[in-house]
Amino acid sequence: MADAASRAEQRVARVRDDAAGRYALAREFYRLATGPRHQYGTAELSFMRWSLARGVLAPETADPPGSPWWRAVNERLLRDKAEAHLLAAEATGTASAHSVELWVDFIRTPGPGRWYRAHNASIVAGYLRHEDVAAAEQQVERFMMNVALLRVLFTHAMLVQPRLALGRLAALGPLMADPRHRAVQMFLDLGRSFPPEYPVTAPVEDTILDEHALARVLDYGVIAPRLPALYEFSAASLDQPRLTGLLDDGVPAYAWPHNDRPIWYIGNTGPHLRAIARATGVRLLWAPSPWASGRRGPHR
DSSP: OOOOOHHHHHHHHTTTHHHHHHHHHHHHHHHOOGGGGGGHHHHHHHHHHHHHTTTTTTTTTSSSSOOHHHHHHHHHHHHHHHHHHHHHHSSSOOOOSSSHHHHHHHHHHHHHHHHHHHHHHHHHHHHHHTTHHHTSHHHHHHHHHHHHHHHHHHHHHHOHHHHHHHHGGGHHHHHHOTSGGGGGGGOGGGGSSSSSSOOOOHHHHHHHSSSSSHHHHIIIIIHHHHHHHHHHHHHHTOOOGGGGGEEETTTOTTTOOOGGGGGGGOOOOOOOHHHHHHHTTOOOOSSOSSSSGGGGBBOO
16 A cells, blocks of 8 residues: 555645646545544635635646646645554654654644644645746736735744744734634635736736735835744744745735835835834834835835
8 A cells, every 4th residue: 555645745746737626625634633633724725715716626637727836836836734643543653754743743732823733734845836926927926926925924923933923912822823714814814915817917916005004014014124034933833944045124925026125115104003012022124115106116
């Protein structure tokens, strides 16, 4: 009999070019489980529905084709969970990756912190493995990739290191970040922040400025000042030291050239964001937006 890793690869291969099948496999991991595991997956499945609606998980032969990068990262998550499920059910073989070990730990003893470690370990491993694939995507898509990463790292910290994530508002962290509750979707559902189509046709500047006001408050007023500490925490928690290399002097830099660094400041649109940062005990040191009000173009 094939080992767990091989069997998991076969399961994922069967749905590789079937976007609905990918979702069914992801949902099955939670909804068909006995015990408390079925309570988890709310945010993950919501994010995947958004991905399905955008078309990024469609086969590359579809018209329009899906995204090679989003497909690859999603596949890593599906495969890790499938392998862990088999191993926890006493299948033969040993875990093929540290992320699989963390999923086995979650399956055997479900808990919010264990879920975040397993989920984020799979996601970060996918990011690091496929950075060359990400580099071929449009700039606006790469911006969204970075936001997706920093949001999921931040939400993990809200649960297990709430003072790091929220400062004097730390008591709210575990209440809002529990993956069993719908409240977590406010942080992880990018459908509230970015366009619903793939590929995005709007310029990256317009896409950033069209982000919901509350989402920009979160990204710029709360998360941005904490990015170095957040990535250091996540690198240690997930045993992924390369993760800290995805920042460029405190600015997201996954598949992101240094010369494009100023684009990250576009959403830093007003003094209220600095006030929000101060309210949580940090200072927002990012440069103010180079774009004038009314989108008249960058300041000269």
